[in-house]
Amino acid sequence: MRIGEVAAKAGVSVRALRYYEQQNLLHSTRNPGGQRRYSAGAVERVRLIQQLYSVGLPSRTVREILPFVDSDKVSPELLELLEAARDRLDRQMADLRDVRDRLHDCITKAREDDPSCGS
Numbered sequence: 001m002r003i004g005e006v007a008a009k010a011g012v013s014v015r016a017l018r019y020y021e022q023q024n025l026l027h028s029t030r031n032p033g034g035q036r037r038y039s040a041g042a043v044e045r046v047r048l049i050q051q052l053y054s055v056g057l058p059s060r061t062v063r064e065i066l067p068f069v070d071s072d073k074v075s076p077e078l079l080e081l082l083e084a085a086r087d088r089l090d091r092q093m094a095d096l097r098d099v100r101d102r103l104h105d106c107i108t109k110a111r112e113d114d115p116s117c118g119s
Contacts, residue, residue: 001043003028003036010046017046023059025049025066055089 007014020026021036026045028036048069052062061081068078 001038001040003038006038006042006046009043010050012046012050020046020049023063025059025062055085056092057085061085 001009003014003017007017010017017026017036021028026038026042026049028038028042031037045066049062049066052065057065064078064081065085068074
């Protein structure tokens with residue numbers, strides 16, 4: 001599959017794919033004309049990379065997680081990394097719930113013409 005096809009199917013830019021290659025998250029081969037060629041699994045891999053990024057994981061962590069996805073082998077170090085990422089997400093979710101609750105209170109007070117929103 002060519003780079004434009006993968007980008008379109010995965011819903012990312014060609015630039016993002018090049019960045020993923022630069023970060024050693026995605027691999028391609030080159031045809032005799034120098035064009036990148038990707039395997040059939042590239043679209044799913046890009047979607048996984050996008051999901052991992054969307055929860056705030058940095059490239060370094062994503063790079064450490066992807067070999068597990070490829071081999072299904074779990075080392076104690078990888079397990080620690082995954083647990084730390086999960087715990088960070090739990091904290092972020094709790095923080096988001098708190099912010100949402102404060103916004104809800106503010107909206108409720110605003111509807112009641114209560115000027116104390118944010119106090």
